[in-house]
Amino acid sequence: MSEHVPALPVYTPPKARSLLEPHRLFLIAVFAVIIFCIVWFMRWDWIPQYQGRLLYGIGQTLILLFSTAIAGFLFAVPLGLVQVTGPRPLAWLAKGFCTLIRGTPLLLQLWLIYYGLGSIFAQYPEIRQSFLWPYLRQAWPYGFVTLMISFAAYEGEVMRGAFAGVPKGEIEAAKAFGMRRFTLFRRIWLPRAIHRALPTLTGETVLQLKSTPLVATITVIDVYAVISKVRQDTYLTYEPLLLLALIYLCLTGMMIVAFRFVENRIPTRGA
Amino acid sequence: MTDSAQAIEISNLHKRFGPLEVLKGVSLTANQGDVIAIIGGSGSGKSTFLRCINLLELPSAGTVTIHGETIAMKSDGHGGLMPSNRRQVQRIRTQLGMVFQSFNLWQHMTVLQNVIEVPVHVLGMPKDKAVEIGEALLRRVGLYEKRDAYPAFLSGGQQQRAAIARALAIQPLVMLFDEPTSALDPELVGEVLTVIGDLAKEKRTMILVTHEMKFAREVASHVVFLHNGLIEEQGPPAEMFGAPKSERLKKFISSIH
Numbered sequence: 182m183s184e185h186v187p188a189l190p191v192y193t194p195p196k197a198r199s200l201l202e203p204h205r206l207f208l209i210a211v212f213a214v215i216i217f218c219i220v221w222f223m224r225w226d227w228i229p230q231y232q233g234r235l236l237y238g239i240g241q242t243l244i245l246l247f248s249t250a251i252a253g254f255l256f257a258v259p260l261g262l263v264q265v266t267g268p269r270p271l272a273w274l275a276k277g278f279c280t281l282i283r284g285t286p287l288l289l290q291l292w293l294i295y296y297g298l299g300s301i302f303a304q305y306p307e308i309r310q311s312f313l314w315p316y317l318r319q320a321w322p323y324g325f326v327t328l329m330i331s332f333a334a335y336e337g338e339v340m341r342g343a344f345a346g347v348p349k350g351e352i353e354a355a356k357a358f359g360m361r362r363f364t365l366f367r368r369i370w371l372p373r374a375i376h377r378a379l380p381t382l383t384g385e386t387v388l389q390l391k392s393t394p395l396v397a398t399i400t401v402i403d404v405y406a407v408i409s410k411v412r413q414d415t416y417l418t419y420e421p422l423l424l425l426a427l428i429y430l431c432l433t434g435m436m437i438v439a440f441r442f443v444e445n446r447i448p449t450r451g452a
Numbered sequence: 453m454t455d456s457a458q459a460i461e462i463s464n465l466h467k468r469f470g471p472l473e474v475l476k477g478v479s480l481t482a483n484q485g486d487v488i489a490i491i492g493g494s495g496s497g498k499s500t501f502l503r504c505i506n507l508l509e510l511p512s513a514g515t516v517t518i519h520g521e522t523i524a525m526k527s528d529g530h531g532g533l534m535p536s537n538r539r540q541v542q543r544i545r546t547q548l549g550m551v552f553q554s555f556n557l558w559q560h561m562t563v564l565q566n567v568i569e570v571p572v573h574v575l576g577m578p579k580d581k582a583v584e585i586g587e588a589l590l591r592r593v594g595l596y597e598k599r600d601a602y603p604a605f606l607s608g609g610q611q612q613r614a615a616i617a618r619a620l621a622i623q624p625l626v627m628l629f630d631e632p633t634s635a636l637d638p639e640l641v642g643e644v645l646t647v648i649g650d651l652a653k654e655k656r657t658m659i660l661v662t663h664e665m666k667f668a669r670e671v672a673s674h675v676v677f678l679h680n681g682l683i684e685e686q687g688p689p690a691e692m693f694g695a696p697k698s699e700r701l702k703k704f705i706s707s708i709h
Contacts, residue, residue, distance in 0.1 A: 348556070348559075350552060350554050350555075350556035351556050351557075351558055353508060353556060354550070354556035356508065357508055357545060357548070357550040358545060358546065358549075358570040358574060358619075358622060359544070359545035359546035359574055360542070360570070360573070360574055361542060361574075364573055364574065368569065368573055369558055372560050373558065373559065373560050376559075376560045447602065448602060448604075448605070449602075
């Protein structure tokens with residue numbers, strides 16, 4: 182075996198680039214100037230005055246996000262499950278629901294439920310006199326229901342894929358050891374499906390955060406509504422919107438970090 | 453209760469997949485301490501037969517009796533059978549430790565969690581006791597150090613040994629092995645066979661579907677050769693491999709070697 186093997190070209194790994202290369206220093210400087218201009222030349226003196234309301238608005242946005250995401254996910258599990266296991270009529274019903282909600286704009290659903298259902302409820306004295314009326318008279322229940330339904334429909338589709346994607350062998354192993362059907366679902370199928378779906382769920386929850394400002398159109402006060410109020414009061418355009426962008430960016434960042442933490446509790450390889 | 457030495461008795465098992473009849477009446481009795489190796493070419497029905505024992509495949513006809521208890525079956529209305537009492541099937545399955553060709557470990561649990569899952573959540577064993585037993589079993593199969601690892605980070609051989617520990621953890625009456633080394637790289641086959649061989653030595657009742665003829669010859673007390681859904685020949689390994697009677701077994705053995 183003395184055959185001549187042509188030498189492979191020596192692999193030189195790319196040089197680790199330093200942060201202090203000229204073009205980077207230049208970009209850092211440009212960025213610093215922009216930040217400086219934003220802070221120095223724009224008007225931020227209104228912030229202390231609206232501080233309390235802004236924090237309240239952020240709180241409302243987060244409550245709306247998490248309550249609708251959690252409640253929506255609880256609906257998404259059966260929505261996904263019946264599409265995989267049947268019975269057929271239920272599967273079709275779930276499929277139809279997901280298609281309908283996913284196929285129409287969220288804003289349209291919100292207005293249909295708020296202006297439509299809201300005005301229908303008001304016509305019935307039985308409802309007006311019931312203990313529910315003090316809530317049904319307000320806007321937030323309609324915002325909550327709409328956002329929850331929307332999340333349930335999108336996640337129902339995600340969970341359908343996740344349930345169907347759990348390897349058949351793992352389900353079979355659970356059966357082979359005499360697991361009852363509910364135990365199998367609770368211990369193996371559901372956690373395995375959620376584990377598979379987590380990266381998608383992260384993205385969907387971020388999208389849900391950015392759907393919440395729509396409720397401001399039906400008079401629910403979230404952080405977006407507070408910023409709108411600032412704009413009306415101060416006649417400022419860019420400053421409040423820039424702050425709003427920063428707030429959403431920070432919330433998204435924190436959520437992604439939190440989800441990554443949960444995801445990494447069960448490390449995956451490859452898939 | 454019949455003879456308690458009889459661990460498994462299967463009589464006249466048939467299995468049809470549509471028009472295709474995979475098993476055409478197979479009967480087999482395993483006494484306590486027997487190690488039965490089922491061999492045969494691909495498509496001979498040996499895996500299907502094993503999966504019919506714990507009803508992962510529903511037989512089309514025939515009876516399965518585990519430790520004197522016959523699994524009650526009724527007609528499914530399409531010419532097949534279905535269990536008439538799901539609880540009975542679930543209870544009997546907890547006496548059969550199944551090891552799969554593709555391991556089928558639960559990927560969202562660590563090795564130890566996989567091993568204690570069935571004892572704790574099916575058999576109702578207290579968790580600390582299950583952990584104690586589980587750790588002892590993992591030590592036996594040489595995976596104690598890997599007890600907190602997730603299956604995806606183990607080699608095939610390690611996964612299969614973990615799967616064997618999982619099956620042993622239910623303290624089964626019979627161990628069922630469905631081609632346990634067929635999905636492994638050649639260099640990993642040995643470690644798994646060593647573990648199975650040790651179990652055979654301690655007179656554990658086992659039914660083993662395998663392609664490892666040399667191994668079957670060493671550990672089995674009884675060898676069954678399936679061909680086209682029927683038992684073509686059966687007997688002690690020395691006879692089966694040393695002096696096969698049927699033409700088909702002769703051909704099969706010479707094609708393997």
